[in-house]
Amino acid sequence: MANILEIKDLRKSYDGGFEALKGVNLEIEEGEIIALLGPNGAGKTTLISMICGITSSTSGDVKVAGNCIRDDFRAARSLIGLVPQEVALEPFEKVINTVRFSRGLFGKSRDEAAIEHILRRLSLWEKRNNAVKELSGGMKRRVLIAKALAHEPRVLFLDEPTAGVDVELRKDMWDIVADLKADGVTIILTTHYIEEAEAIADRVGIIAKGELLLVEEKAKLMARMGKKELEVQLTEPLDTIPKSLAKYELSQTHDKTSVVYTYDTRGERTGITQLLNDIAAAGLSFRDVSTRQSSLEDIFVTLVQEDAA
């Protein structure tokens, strides 16, 4: 499928000279959900702000469906919807009018059916005549999304859509994202919640200190980068680990009935066969073995630490 978004060597230095983004390259296919995962201050908002035209870039190129965001900014921006990290809304205006405004601002002619469709999808229809300031925090976030969708964009940026949002609303948000994906909208979301990236993304990009450390399909990322744990349940509790097993750096569970071996699936050999042989040779017998895949969180922590080192 064609790339809807192409980012080439995008850099940003803020006025003080601080380098917030250090050359980001990224290509995004139409229809996918990509999560940019990174700690606070990584440069996620800066990246999105540059693509959307809120912040100017220091150097680099961005194309949206082939349109350069500088030279063809009208064509490029018409395709983009942005849900910002901070809730920013005209407090005294009615919900429906703020959404109409957004549609007009993006040059789309008035279409009440489209507005109704968007408001209903976000469960805002009942609240359409309320002033924005009368809404709860969660509802305000929905209004932000409705505004971003008002001009029927093909690419939607969600900057930390669930930061500070309760669990229920987070699940709702994920449903909305899935729903939009079904419509073919490309979604780029930033988050510092790993579970969020894990739950909804097709691909995950890891960003830290202004650099995109890697971008991988979520499943591949976990398989390729993932450490796995092998738990060996022993028939008898084990007081101390025999010297002959020292090289495996085993850890023990609390009740000392199991030993846990951590291995890297990237390695040529995992060392499992040898470990099991050596356990038997040490005179221990085991009842069961199981493996556990580490989560994105572990991968993330490992990567960011490697980067810092």
Add this chain to the structure above:
Amino acid sequence: MNWTAIKAIYIFEMARFFRTFLQSLISPVISTSLYFVVFGAAIGSRIDQVDGVSYGAFIVPGLVMLTVMTQSISNASFGIYFPKFIGTIYELLSAPISFLEIVLGYVGAAATKAMFIGVIILMTSFFFVDIQIAHPIAMVLFLVLTCISFSLFGFIIGIWAKNFEQLQLVPLLIVTPLVFLGGSFYSISMLPPVWQTISMFNPVVYLISGFRWAFFGLEDVPVATSLLAIGFFTALCLGAVYWIFKTGWRIRT
């Protein structure tokens, strides 16, 4: 040119105006009425006539100008400052519009509101004094030009301001004195010669003079000079706006 976007901004801004329609109108109407009572009745009873026009009528163009200028500035500066303040500016910046459309939308709405209030003030004054307008078309032209140029000026202030204090600062420290000293309530010819010369450096003098000419055919300075002055002021503001547009000053980081 994205006309739909300009319309959207314009309608949204006008909605803000009509939401607070009564407040928007009551305060200028009350203050104007007070001016009539204080200046027209109290002082007017001593001044009687200025160049053959009753004092009450004489101050009408100045009062309308005073209102229109302050309203243009406050509407336009607030109109663009508010989105910066509450953060909704992100939407303007991410929309497929250029700065030109933003200016047209906001300045257009601010000028319309000021015009609206100016007309109401004029109508209010009809209750107090009897006036005929000698050159109605010129009067409307002056009014429109003033609304536009001062809205542009207000827009620049709104972009420049980093907080509410700054937003009030320029109108309070510069514009209000200039307007009061610009001959709203007197003819420049009534001043001592030194002050007449100093007044010639006050741009507002030219606007009020031109506007008053449209009413009574009286002029402190030739009406052509007035037109030139307002044209110059408009060009200056347009230049500044263009520069802001080119550099993204105080808008895009």
